[in-house]
Amino acid sequence: MILKLAQSRKTIRKFKPEIPPLKNLLYAIETAKEAPSGMNYQPWKFIIINDQHIKNKIRNICEKAEKTFYENSKGILKDFLLKNNINWKKEFLSEAPYLILVFADRRAPFSKESTWLSIGYMLLALEEKKLSTVTYTPPNIKEISELINVPKIFSLEAILPIGYSDDLKEKLNRKNLNEIVFFNKFNKFDKEE
Amino acid sequence: MILKLAQSRKTIRKFKPEIPPLKNLLYAIETAKEAPSGMNYQPWKFIIINDQHIKNKIRNICEKAEKTFYENSKGILKDFLLKNNINWKKEFLSEAPYLILVFADRRAPFSKESTWLSIGYMLLALEEKKLSTVTYTPPNIKEISELINVPKIFSLEAILPIGYSDDLKEKLNRKNLNEIVFFNKFNKFDKEE
DSSP: OHHHHHHHOOOOOOBOSOOOOHHHHHHHHHHHTTSOOGGGOOOEEEEEEOOHHHHHHHHHHHHHHHHHHHHHOOHHHHHHHHHTTOOSOOTHHHHSSEEEEEEEETTSTTHHHHHHHHHHHHHHHHHHTTOBOOOBOOSOHHHHHHHTTOOTTEEEEEEEEEBOBOOOOOOOOOOOHHHHEEESSSTTOOTTO | OHHHHHHHOOOOOOBOSOOOOHHHHHHHHHHHTTSOOGGGOOOEEEEEEOOHHHHHHHHHHHHHHHHHHHHHOOHHHHHHHHHTTOOSOOTHHHHSSEEEEEEEETTSTTHHHHHHHHHHHHHHHHHHTTOBOOOBOOSOHHHHHHHTTOOTTEEEEEEEEEBOBOOOOOOOOOOOHHHHEEESSSTTOOTTO
16 A cells, blocks of 8 residues: 555665665666656666765765755754754765665756656655665765766766665654645635745 | 556546546545655645636646647657647546646745655555546646636646546556666766767
C-alpha cells in the first residue's frame, strides 16, 4: 500500500557502513524510469558512485560551498537548520555506501519537473527495499559535474546518498489535509498567507 | 510492489464519465503530502474541481492559448505531437469527472522540486486506486489562478484530470537501464549527445 510506504519513509542523513545489494539501487532506478516526462523525453541520467576517492572529493567540494552558505544564512532558514541539527558538514557524502547523482537533460521540455517526479518514484522504491536517503541539492554543481566528466547539457539536480539508516530521529510533521486541499475555489484561504 | 505499479501506470487523456469516489482522490493527496520538501516547508496546495462550469472555463482558457502554441510548434516537437495524436483540444479538462490543480508556494526553498516530487508520489497512489491522469502543464497559469482566486504567491504547476481510463493506447516505451545509468563517471557517454 503506497500510503503506508509514503508515511513510513523519512529523510535520513546518517548511514550504517553495511553495503546494500546494488540490485536494490537498480530496482529504484528501474522504477524511476517508468515516470512520465515531457514529450516522453526521459531526461534523467543516474550516476552511481561507490568509489571512496570520488565520494571524498564530492564531499570536499560540497562542504567548501556549504560553509559559505551557512555562514550567510539567517532568519527562519537559520532557525530551521539549528533546530534540526543541520550544518555545513555533509558526512553522508563520504560515509554512505553509495551516492546516486541525478541529472536532468536541459534540452528536454519540462526537464526539471519530469526529473523530480521520477525522484518521487525512486524514493518510494528505495523505501520498499528498506534503503534510506536524503534528496540533497548540492550548492556547486559545476565543480562536481566536471569531476566526473558530465557534459554541460546535463544539470545536476540532486545527490542521493544510499544506505541503511543509522538515524533514530522522528519523521518531521506534515500538515493536515484541510490545510492543503480546497474545493473548486481557493475560498478557505488562510488570512496569514 | 512499487515497480509493478510504476510499470503499469501510463498517461491517459480520455476518461469515462463514471465518477470515482472522492476518497480515492484524497488518498492520493494524503500520499503526496508525505513527500519530503525543502526545509519541510510542504509548499503544495491542491484544488479539487468538480464544478462543471469551472471545468468548462478552465478548458476554454487553456485551449485558447494551446491553439497559438500548436500553430507555432515545429521540428521534433511538432512530429511528436502529430505522431501521438495530441492537439490543441483539451477535452479532458471538461470531461474528466475531477481536476486536481497542483500549486507550489513560490516562497519555499526548492518549491518546484518538492512539488513535482510529491506529484510522483501522487501518480503511484492514483494508479493503486485504478485512477488515471495526465500531468498537464497549462500554458496560461495566470488566468486560471485568477478564475479560482488563487493568490500570486502560488504557482500553478500542473492540472491533473482524474477519472477511469477510456483510452486503449499503449504505454510509451522507456529507455533501457544501460542508457541512463553510469558508474562512478560519465565514461560510457554516447557520442550522439
